[in-house]
Amino acid sequence: MFMRKVAIVGVGMSKFGEDWKRGFRDLILEAGRRAIEDAKLSGAEIDGMYCGTMAPGRLIGQEHAGALLADWMGLNPMPSTRVEAACASGGVALRSGFLAVASGHHDCVVVGGVEKMTDVPGADVVSALGGAGDQEWELFPGATFPGIYALMARRHMLEYGTTEEQLAAVAVKNHENGSHNKYAQFQSPITIDTVMKSKVVASPLKVFDCSPVTDGAAALVLMPLDKAKQHSDKPIEIVASAQASDTLALHDRKSLTSVWATEVAAKKAYEMAKVKPKDISVAEVHDCFTIAEILAIEDLGFFKKGEGGKATAEGRTALNADISINTSGGLKACGHPVGATGVKQAVEVTWQLRGEANGRQVKEAEVGLTHNVGGSGATAVVHIMKRAY
Helix, strand or coil: CCCCCEEEEEEEECCCECCCCCCHHHHHHHHHHHHHHHCCCCHHHCCEEEEECCCHHHHCCCCCHHHHHHHHCCCCCCCEEEECECECHHHHHHHHHHHHHHCCCCCCEEEEEEECCCCCCHHHHHHHHHCCCCHHHHHCCCCCHHHHHHHHHHHHHHHHCCCHHHHHHHHHHHHHHHCCCCCCCCCCCCCHHHHHCCCEEECCEEHHHECCCCEEEEEEEEEEHHHHCCCCCCCEEEEEEEEEECCCCHHHCCCCCCCHHHHHHHHHHHHHHCCCHHHCCEEECCCCEHHHHHHHHHHCCCCCCCCHHHHHHCCCCCCCCCCEECCCCHHHHHCCCCCCHHHHHHHHHHHHHHCCCCCCCCCCCCEEEEEEEECCCCEEEEEEEEECC
C-alpha cells in the first residue's frame, strides 16, 4: 500500500484551565491560528480539517462542530470533519489527518482538538463524560470513572503491591513538570503529603489523583514530508500511527491491571516505526488518573508489568530520567479538555523534538510517543514521532 511520509509543520494551543471569558469557538480559533502561523501558511493552502471533540452537544448544546469550526476559522468551503472517540477524540483526529495526508487524498491538513467543559454544572460534566463508558452496565447502575479506575487501582495494588504513595508520586512528578509549562492549568508543585491528605474521591483515588475539568484547544498542521521544509526548519515526522479497541465495560476485560488496546496499538506502532520502547526519549501518556499513567508506562513497554508505581516513586519517569513521561504536566497538571488532549500531547512532543520546550526540555530528544485513551481503555491511540531535520 502506498503511503507518503507525513510531517508536523505547525503547532499551537490555548492556555488550558477554567476560561470564563472565551467560548468553544474562541479556543479553537486561537490554537488553529497559532498552528497556521507557526507553519507559515495561508488559509488557501489548507485542504482539509479534522477536529476531535467529545461532547459539545452535551456541554454547550452545539452539534455539527466540524462545519462550525471551518466557518469560524474562515476556511469554507474546505471539508471539515468532527471526530469523536471519547477522551481519545484528539488522538483519533490526529490519526485521521495523518491517514488523509499519507494516502495522498489531502496535501495540507489542520488537526484540532477542543472542549469547553466549565459552562455547565459539575453533575452535567460527569454525565457527559459517563457516556464514554458502558451506559447500560456501568453508568446506569451508578458507576463513575473515578470508581472504575479505582477498581483498576485496587486490583493493581493487590497483584503487584502498588501503594497509594506510588500513585501520589505520579501526581507530584506531573505537577512539577506542569509548573514549567505556561499553558498548564496547574503551575504549582505539590508534595506526596498534599496528595495523601486530599479528599477521597473513590478509594484509593483522591482529588490529587484525578485530572481536572478543563477548557482548552490544541492544533497541528500536517503536510507530506517532502514539502515540509518549505514551511518549517524543524519538521517532525510521524513515523507511526496505530489504534486499537476493547470492550467498553470493565467487567468484560481479560485483565483489570492492563489496557489491552494500549498493548495492541503500541505493538503495531513500534513495528511501523521500527523502534523499541528503549528508543523513546519522551512520552506523553494518558494520565486521567494516576493509576492510568502507571498502567500506561507498563503497557507501552517502558517498565515490566507491576513495576510502574515503583519506577515512578524512584524518579525514573522524571524529566531527563530513564524516560521522560508527561513533560507537559500530563492530563493531571496541564489539564484535560477531553477532545483536545490527544492533540495537545502531539504539540508537546513536537516542541520537545524541536528543542523548544522551555524550562522542561528533554536533553537530545530524538524520538517521542503519544498515547491517548478513550473511556477506561475501550479506545487507545499511539503515535510515534521523530526529528526530520
